[in-house]
Amino acid sequence: MTLSLLVGGFLLFSSLGMPVAYSIGVTSVLLLLLDGTVPLVLAPQRMFVVVNSFSLMAIPFFLLAGEFMNTGGITRRLVNFSDTLVGHIRGGLAHVCVVSNMFMAGISGSSAADASAIGGMLIPAMIRKGYNRNFSVAINCSAACLGPIIPPSIIMIIYGSLTGVSIGALFLGGVVPGILIGGGLMAVSYALSLKGQLMPAPRVQATWAEVWLTFREAGLALLLPVIILGGILSGVFTATEAGAVASVVSLVLGVFVYREIGPRDIPRVVLRAASSTAVVLLLAATAAIFGWILAKERFGDLALGTMQRITTSTIGIMFLVVILLLIVGCFVDTIASTIILIPVLHPMAVKLGFDPVYFGVIATILIVLGGLTPPVAPLLYIASTIAHSPSLDALPLVLILMTVMVIVTAVLIFVPPLITFLPHLFFK
Amino acid sequence: MAGAGNRPQRRGLGWWFDRGVEGIVIAAFLIFVAVTFGQVVLRYGFGRPLTWSEEVSRYLFVWVVFVGAGVAARYKGHIALDFLVTRFPAGLRRGVALVMGVLSLAMLLLVFVWYGWALTQVSMRQESPATGVPVGYATLAIPVGGLLTALNTVRAVRERPSSEVGP
Numbered sequence: 052m053t054l055s056l057l058v059g060g061f062l063l064f065s066s067l068g069m070p071v072a073y074s075i076g077v078t079s080v081l082l083l084l085l086d087g088t089v090p091l092v093l094a095p096q097r098m099f100v101v102v103n104s105f106s107l108m109a110i111p112f113f114l115l116a117g118e119f120m121n122t123g124g125i126t127r128r129l130v131n132f133s134d135t136l137v138g139h140i141r142g143g144l145a146h147v148c149v150v151s152n153m154f155m156a157g158i159s160g161s162s163a164a165d166a167s168a169i170g171g172m173l174i175p176a177m178i179r180k181g182y183n184r185n186f187s188v189a190i191n192c193s194a195a196c197l198g199p200i201i202p203p204s205i206i207m208i209i210y211g212s213l214t215g216v217s218i219g220a221l222f223l224g225g226v227v228p229g230i231l232i233g234g235g236l237m238a239v240s241y242a243l244s245l246k247g248q249l250m251p252a253p254r255v256q257a258t259w260a261e262v263w264l265t266f267r268e269a270g271l272a273l274l275l276p277v278i279i280l281g282g283i284l285s286g287v288f289t290a291t292e293a294g295a296v297a298s299v300v301s302l303v304l305g306v307f308v309y310r311e312i313g314p315r316d317i318p319r320v321v322l323r324a325a326s327s328t329a330v331v332l333l334l335a336a337t338a339a340i341f342g343w344i345l346a347k348e349r350f351g352d353l354a355l356g357t358m359q360r361i362t363t364s365t366i367g368i369m370f371l372v373v374i375l376l377l378i379v380g381c382f383v384d385t386i387a388s389t390i391i392l393i394p395v396l397h398p399m400a401v402k403l404g405f406d407p408v409y410f411g412v413i414a415t416i417l418i419v420l421g422g423l424t425p426p427v428a429p430l431l432y433i434a435s436t437i438a439h440s441p442s443l444d445a446l447p448l449v450l451i452l453m454t455v456m457v458i459v460t461a462v463l464i465f466v467p468p469l470i471t472f473l474p475h476l477f478f479k
Numbered sequence: 480m481a482g483a484g485n486r487p488q489r490r491g492l493g494w495w496f497d498r499g500v501e502g503i504v505i506a507a508f509l510i511f512v513a514v515t516f517g518q519v520v521l522r523y524g525f526g527r528p529l530t531w532s533e534e535v536s537r538y539l540f541v542w543v544v545f546v547g548a549g550v551a552a553r554y555k556g557h558i559a560l561d562f563l564v565t566r567f568p569a570g571l572r573r574g575v576a577l578v579m580g581v582l583s584l585a586m587l588l589l590v591f592v593w594y595g596w597a598l599t600q601v602s603m604r605q606e607s608p609a610t611g612v613p614v615g616y617a618t619l620a621i622p623v624g625g626l627l628t629a630l631n632t633v634r635a636v637r638e639r640p641s642s643e644v645g646p
Contacts, residue, residue, distance in 0.1 A: 066563050069583055070559040071558050071559065072548075076590065077585075080586055091590065095591065095598045096598055099618050102541050105533055105536070108511070108515070108537070108540050111543065112515070292516075295512055295515035295516045321508050325504045326550050328547060333551075429558065
């Protein structure tokens with residue numbers, strides 16, 4: 052009863068145009084008032100406990116790093132290098148988009164930051180060169196999902212802090228899945244380029260001299276992923292601190308090496324990162340009240356019971372979790388769904404005997420895909436705003452690309468070593 | 480979420496108020512990035528970790544979040560879904576917007592401001608483990624941010640009553 056009121060109230064208010072963060076808050080508070088036994092001071096207290104967390108500071112750090120990478124010219128150099136590497140393959144800029152996002156993902160931990168960074172450059176370029184507008188939107192927002200799958204990753208940092216699973220192990224677990232998903236996106240782009248008029252002919256192949264030149268230009272930016280992952284795994288800094296390191300290093304590169312950021316740009320750039328941070332975290336804060344009520348109503352036991360009535364095989368339950376996360380992903384953003392669902396789902400997975408890293412990486416991938424599915428689809432909105440097109444126009448193509456990503460995830464579910472091999476190698 | 484720096488250029492009291500609030504958010508953000516980076520350098524480079532850095536960063540972060548939420552509300556930056564309401568006739572749309580607005584404001588004033596203040600009064604008696612600063616200095620961000628968010632929500636609607644979002 053409480054559960055259906057909770058979900059129903061949220062859907063009602065948010066579909067009537069109330070900001071999503073407020074709808075979660077209003078619904079939760081109405082339920083607490085209805086219940087009457089819980090003192091309302093619990094609400095601000097839950098919000099404070101969730102936001103007052105060092106792990107969540109990965110969000111402002113990585114969003115700021117993304118902003119500095121854009122204004123400082125790092126993003127452009129990564130895209131140029133990717134262009135000389137794969138721009139000549141049929142499908143041209145679609146491959147450039149995927150490969151740039153993979154490089155970017157090695158520095159950034161946020162899909163939203165990547166969608167506006169790479170998308171902000173590549174979507175206008177693709178449309179100018181005659182790529183289908185909707186396809187340009189679709190490939191950019193889909194490839195941005197690699198951001199939190201390939202380490203570092205905001206979602207994995209929060210996942211680790213909520214469950215105690217090693218963040219380093221989760222990071223390593225995301226490497227192979229990220230590469231496979233990137234490969235999947237490139238394969239579909241190639242296939243789509245063979246039929247239909249979605250994409251013009253690619254550029255001529257770059258000479259080795261050009262590759263070398265763009266490689267040297269990108270130089271230090273390409274070294275950043277190594278510094279970040281190496282620093283975390285060797286214990287020089289924590290995963291959250293890596294975000295601060297990434298933002299300071301990209302600021303230094305932008306100001307002193309590439310000389311594209313002036314001191315006057317900094318306040319504007321920081322304010323942009325701050326307000327994106329606040330939007331995401333206000334949602335996380337109200338989601339924490341929502342999550343508390345779910346826990347009080349024993350949603351975990353209920354979900355597990357329901358799932359075990361449908362199937363008894365563990366793989367079957369895994370697929371039910373996949374479906375649950377995909378459905379929830381339509382209605383809340385990635386951070387909020389992590390905070391609401393992971394404290395419930397992870398203990399259940401452990402109880403069923405899943406490897407924590409394996410389950411964590413799969414859950415992360417599905418949570419990230421939630422950024423593509425409307426009505427709440429931040430990645431799709433960011434990309435379509437850049438393209439000046441209605442956000443739902445690109446949806447059919449997004450769903451095609453998403454299907455491929457879900458298929459790759461299914462393969463990962465059946466072949467756990469693809470995820471667990473690297474972490475087990477490193478963490479004995 | 481772009482366009483934070485893009486507002487009506489009337490330099491009245493409201494304009495200065497907005498710039499002041501933004502300035503505080505920017506400064507707090509820069510300080511916690513610098514403190515966290517400095518902590519890595521001191522610990523790894525000099526073997527002398529700071530004891531207070533994490534707590535101070537977290538508290539500044541809490542302030543950036545709740546006051547930043549008010550900044551975002553100033554230009555309707557909070558994610559909202561308009562696919563349904565844009566199909567309503569104008570009168571109904573205004574009515575629905577009014578009801579949703581009143582509910583949002585009631586929640587902000589009750590939970591963030593009223594109970595946030597109650598939480599702050601309790602937390603003022605509780606010392607933070609590393610710095611000894613009362614925890615209430617951090618939770619105070621909730622009522623202050625909530626009040627700012629409520630105020631800016633009303634200001635944003637008064638300037639642009641339609642459901643358009645962004646700059």
